[in-house]
Amino acid sequence: MKNISKCTLLACLFGTVLLTAGCGSDSDSTLSPAEPNDQVALAGETTGKLFFDVNIADADKLALYFDVILETSNGLKDQGVEPMFVIAFRGLSVxxxxxxxxDTTKALIKTMAALPNVRLEACSVATSLFEVDNATILPEIAVVGNTFISSMGYQAVGYAPVLIQ
Structure with missing residues (x-):
């Protein structure tokens, strides 16, 4: 019985090697591993519509994610895709x-708002829950009724949701 188990194990291993031999490689690819890109995912795309659903209560984390959002914008532009972003604040992020x-958050909000095709929104349900006066929300940010509804509406016109928490 030990021989059968070894043979079975060897056959399974050999089959796995055969099945996975080409996985992860693209014989048509001309890019080296040192040049990562998103060409496969972006094939045929001219706009990159993203809905960033922000629910963070830590200003340092928020700054980190703003950097990533800026990098995402630049990455899309570098690959010939026009970024179109909605950044929606809900929950404690308001x-x-x-x-x-x-000051860092204020500067980053100004930077984001200055980018073309970027809309910043704050959820009035969240501002009410966490007792933030809508009049005090930074002027670059539009206060909307409910960012869950915004999310649904933007997804209906092609925006991909990105959850940040």
């Missing part, structure tokens, strides 16, 4: 984007 926001 407490980070009012007049009491730290």
């Amino acid at each position: 407490t980070l984007i009012d007049d009491n926001a730290n």
